[in-house]
Amino acid sequence: MKKNNKASGNRKTDNKEHLNEYSLSLSLEDNIKLFRDIFRNDDTLITRYLDIPCSGSKGCFVYIDGMVDTQTLSESIIKPILDYDAESHKKNAPDVEQLMNKVVASVNVKKTDVVDEIISAILYGDTAFVIDGSGDVLLLDTKGWEKRAIEEPTSEKVLRGPREGFTESILVNLTMIRRRLQTTKLKFLFKRLGQYSKTKVCICYIEGMASEKILTELVERLDKIDIDGVLDSNYIQELIKDEPLSPFKTIGNTERPDVVAAKLLEGRFAVIVDGSPSALTLPFLFIEYFQVNEDYYQNYIFSSINRLLRIIAAYITISTPAFYVGLTTYQQEMIPEELLFSISASRRGVPFPTIVEAVVMILIFELLREAGTRMPESIGQTVNIVGALVLGQAAVEARFVSSPIIIVTALTGITGLITPKIKGPIISLRFILLFLSAVLGLYGYTFGVMGLFIHLFSMRSFGIPYMLRLGSLRPEDVKDTVVRAPLWFMYFRPQLLSPRNPLRRSKGGR
Amino acid sequence: MRFIRGISFLLIVFVLMVMNAGCWNYREIDKLTLVTGAAIDKDDGTGKYVVTVEVLDIQPGGQDVETTTRTLSTEADTIFDAIRDLAKQTSERLYWSHAKTVIISRSIADEGILPIIDFISRDQETRFSMFIYISDKKMAKEVFQAKDVPSENVSYFLAELKTIKNTIPEFPTATIKSFIVDIYEEGMEPIIPVVSSIENNGEHIPNIKGSVVFKDDKAIGYLNEEDTKNTLLIKDEINGGVFAQIIQSEKETKKLTLEIFKNNVKIIPRYVNGEVMIEVKIDTNLSIGEMMGDIKVSTEKEHLALKESIEKQIESRCEKTIKKVQKEYGSDIFGFGRAIKAKMPKVWKQIGSEWDERFKDLKVSVKSNVQIRNTALMREPIENIKR
Numbered sequence: 001m002k003k004n005n006k007a008s009g010n011r012k013t014d015n016k017e018h019l020n021e022y023s024l025s026l027s028l029e030d031n032i033k034l035f036r037d038i039f040r041n042d043d044t045l046i047t048r049y050l051d052i053p054c055s056g057s058k059g060c061f062v063y064i065d066g067m068v069d070t071q072t073l074s075e076s077i078i079k080p081i082l083d084y085d086a087e088s089h090k091k092n093a094p095d096v097e098q099l100m101n102k103v104v105a106s107v108n109v110k111k112t113d114v115v116d117e118i119i120s121a122i123l124y125g126d127t128a129f130v131i132d133g134s135g136d137v138l139l140l141d142t143k144g145w146e147k148r149a150i151e152e153p154t155s156e157k158v159l160r161g162p163r164e165g166f167t168e169s170i171l172v173n174l175t176m177i178r179r180r181l182q183t184t185k186l187k188f189l190f191k192r193l194g195q196y197s198k199t200k201v202c203i204c205y206i207e208g209m210a211s212e213k214i215l216t217e218l219v220e221r222l223d224k225i226d227i228d229g230v231l232d233s234n235y236i237q238e239l240i241k242d243e244p245l246s247p248f249k250t251i252g253n254t255e256r257p258d259v260v261a262a263k264l265l266e267g268r269f270a271v272i273v274d275g276s277p278s279a280l281t282l283p284f285l286f287i288e289y290f291q292v293n294e295d296y297y298q299n300y301i302f303s304s305i306n307r308l309l310r311i312i313a314a315y316i317t318i319s320t321p322a323f324y325v326g327l328t329t330y331q332q333e334m335i336p337e338e339l340l341f342s343i344s345a346s347r348r349g350v351p352f353p354t355i356v357e358a359v360v361m362i363l364i365f366e367l368l369r370e371a372g373t374r375m376p377e378s379i380g381q382t383v384n385i386v387g388a389l390v391l392g393q394a395a396v397e398a399r400f401v402s403s404p405i406i407i408v409t410a411l412t413g414i415t416g417l418i419t420p421k422i423k424g425p426i427i428s429l430r431f432i433l434l435f436l437s438a439v440l441g442l443y444g445y446t447f448g449v450m451g452l453f454i455h456l457f458s459m460r461s462f463g464i465p466y467m468l469r470l471g472s473l474r475p476e477d478v479k480d481t482v483v484r485a486p487l488w489f490m491y492f493r494p495q496l497l498s499p500r501n502p503l504r505r506s507k508g509g510r
Numbered sequence: 511m512r513f514i515r516g517i518s519f520l521l522i523v524f525v526l527m528v529m530n531a532g533c534w535n536y537r538e539i540d541k542l543t544l545v546t547g548a549a550i551d552k553d554d555g556t557g558k559y560v561v562t563v564e565v566l567d568i569q570p571g572g573q574d575v576e577t578t579t580r581t582l583s584t585e586a587d588t589i590f591d592a593i594r595d596l597a598k599q600t601s602e603r604l605y606w607s608h609a610k611t612v613i614i615s616r617s618i619a620d621e622g623i624l625p626i627i628d629f630i631s632r633d634q635e636t637r638f639s640m641f642i643y644i645s646d647k648k649m650a651k652e653v654f655q656a657k658d659v660p661s662e663n664v665s666y667f668l669a670e671l672k673t674i675k676n677t678i679p680e681f682p683t684a685t686i687k688s689f690i691v692d693i694y695e696e697g698m699e700p701i702i703p704v705v706s707s708i709e710n711n712g713e714h715i716p717n718i719k720g721s722v723v724f725k726d727d728k729a730i731g732y733l734n735e736e737d738t739k740n741t742l743l744i745k746d747e748i749n750g751g752v753f754a755q756i757i758q759s760e761k762e763t764k765k766l767t768l769e770i771f772k773n774n775v776k777i778i779p780r781y782v783n784g785e786v787m788i789e790v791k792i793d794t795n796l797s798i799g800e801m802m803g804d805i806k807v808s809t810e811k812e813h814l815a816l817k818e819s820i821e822k823q824i825e826s827r828c829e830k831t832i833k834k835v836q837k838e839y840g841s842d843i844f845g846f847g848r849a850i851k852a853k854m855p856k857v858w859k860q861i862g863s864e865w866d867e868r869f870k871d872l873k874v875s876v877k878s879n880v881q882i883r884n885t886a887l888m889r890e891p892i893e894n895i896k897r
Contacts, residue, residue, distance in 0.1 A: 328539045333607030341577050345568045347540035354538060
């Protein structure tokens with residue numbers, strides 16, 4: 001703060017630093033000058049003067065070009081004002097109050113004289129109506145900007161289930177949740193975060209179901225956020241998550257309203273951020289990496305198999321390179337003879353040690369993957385062809401790499417794509433385990449896995465153990481973990497998440 | 511601060527892991543020479559051991575890999591010394607974890623093979639499951655000269671033979687482990703199969719022929735295939751395979767082949783008149799696989815007659831083999847002593863110390879009980895049906 005004062009003191013302009021130093025006057029010209037001053041060097045600010053026929057005084061609309069729906073503005077605000085004939089109603093010239101109550105045909109009108117509030121309203125697409133001779137300003141809801149249509153999110157496709165996805169507009173998103181949970185218990189708490197972005201952030205939860213402790217904690221953490229701009233929900237995710245150094249998420253995110261609704265029904269919280277199509281859900285537990293909304297829309301046996309596959313795939317993708325390197329460089333006695341012979345044969349004449357091969361090939365795969373997500377679609381084919389050549393036959397035939405490592409890389413890559421949500425931690429874990437087993441063989445790998453589990457079991461998300469119930473074999477606890485039990489069999493909500501309202505069904509009996 | 515403490519804790523754990531485990535040994539798979547088997551001889555002149563190893567000769571190649579084998583041979587005073595010496599010939603480390611066979615020459619076997627086995631059971635790379643064979647050639651390493659086996663890999667060929675043991679039960683399997691167990695167990699002596707070779711289209715193929723009888727770790731005699739088979743029958747190591755039955759009558763010789771399905775042997779020691787006796791009960795479940803000649807089995811009487819003749823033949827065969835082993839070698843390869851020790855520990859305490867002598871005069875009776883399960887797809891020979 002001190003620094004700021006000094007800096008502004010050194011400046012020779014008379015521009016005021018804070019909005020609360022401004023105040024409105026009775027003169028229209030002065031007020032418009034005030035707005036012009038606040039929005040200096042910003043040519044998108046439009047001021048539109050008009051005479052108010054009924055009172056004979058002057059007025060001015062202040063809004064930002066492109067943020068307002070001009071049709072609403074002209075049809076339901078300007079036209080009624082111009083058409084309003086005070087004489088015929090045998091009334092005096094309307095003051096601001098009357099304009100608001102009788103003339104303007106806008107849904108949302110507010111009278112205020114707080115400059116701060118007016119400015120943020122203008123910035124959010126409202127129109128300020130400034131009237132000569134009045135110290136108050138009318139805020140008219142004219143928000144209307146171009147929005148993306150509701151589409152199916154590309155990152156979370158389903159074969160069966162709703163195809164709606166969140167958009168960038170927070171109100172649209174909230175309505176999508178509201179449509180799914182039509183109860184007054186569903187609460188929306190708004191906040192504005194970011195010094196410059198002033199992003200609207202909404203905490204959603206179901207009262208009586210979600211834990212109040214977590215709510216207090218969440219609000220506290222959100223209040224502590226001090227950042228210039230919140231451009232995506234990940235800004236918030238990263239600023240309030242537990243275990244900030246861990247590669248694992250402790251806050252989930254989804255682009256699907258049905259997923260958010262399901263999480264809310266389990267007693268979780270959702271944080272919707274304006275401008276971001278992905279909503280945050282919390283607390284986030286480890287098993288949620290493997291839970292997909294489609295699991296609950298399909299037959300439970302099929303879902304359980306799929307979930308098991310996802311877990312196995314995650315295990316394979318972090319372990320295969322480490323396992324291969326450990327076996328071929330330390331524990332050769334564990335490889336079956338025939339396999340050993342063919343690995344040995346294909347390794348002969350390859351210039352690099354196995355560990356270098358493994359690291360390079362996995363790096364190449366990750367490069368191709370990253371190129372695939374960043375590049376324009378039109379050159380996708382080129383990358384595919386080059387990738388197939390580098391990661392394939394040509395490399396083997398040139399004896400740059402041995403063929404088993406290609407199989408290992410391919411297996412690692414494919415299994416890594418099965419659960420895209422866990423992609424981040426997987427890449428780092430894969431390399432950590434790989435290096436451990438390059439130094440110590442399977443012994444090192446085992447220690448790596450032990451370390452991983454110690455880390456996972458020590459984590460918490462908003463006070464809830466990260467591996468909640470994963471160490472238990474009680475049927476009640478396994479119902480929605482490795483297998484997905486039939487819906488009629490799941491009586492209870494996760495207990496720690498929803499301590500006071502544990503029953504999913506009204507009777508809860510068997 | 512917590513972070514630094516965590517990191518230094520991890521570092522300590524990591525250093526301790528490396529220091530205490532001794533798993534340092536990073537070795538590339540292609541820098542290893544893979545040993546598939548070894549043959550051990552003794553040079554009569556110098557008295558040194560001749561160690562010959564069969565190693566894989568892997569040609570670098572991506573698609574179709576042709577693996578063949580070659581042999582390396584050296585002489586030294588001890589086995590370990592010789593093996594280290596062999597590395598000079600390959601410039602690569604010899605890797606023993608996938609070696610499957612060790613062939614020992616008969617002359618070493620006569621002197622005792624425990625000194626040879628010591629290295630194999632002591633070293634961490636060589637495995638207890640390696641198969642032991644005794645060579646009947648002058649030099650055991652000649653076995654490796656047979657080239658007419660898959661990938662020229664004689665060791666693996668010999669090791670794979672165990673998989674056909676259920677259909678051709680003519681030879682025992684002896685591994686390092688089973689040999690050591692047999693030696694150390696009281697009232698039990700090992701037998702080890704003999705590897706020889708037969709000619710096929712001018713090429714040699716290793717062939718297993720009978721077995722060598724051991725007393726402790728010294729070879730003392732040879733059992734031919736017939737005797738080996740009977741021994742295995744008594745040791746309850748046969749659970750399949752066929753044997754031929756010849757029915758001699760005045761007019762003609764009839765032959766039939768029997769296929770064994772199940773075989774269950776009980777060795778029952780008895781104490782009769784102050785003397786220990788052994789009764790061997792063999793329950794065999796078999797079917798008729800082949801009939802040559804006019805044999806009738808349709809009626810109960812014929813069936814019983816056939817059953818009895820089979821039982822008699824099994825009994826006489828087994829008794830013959832037992833007699834031979836008792837008289838010529840005096841080595842309890844059937845494990846009769848072990849049975850006595852298990853069932854009559856008190857008696858064993860008295861006679862155990864002089865078991866070698868007692869075994870020679872042990873009274874053994876064999877009781878066979880045969881159950882003919884079926885006659886396969888036909889009941890009687892075709893000529894019978896025609897009539």
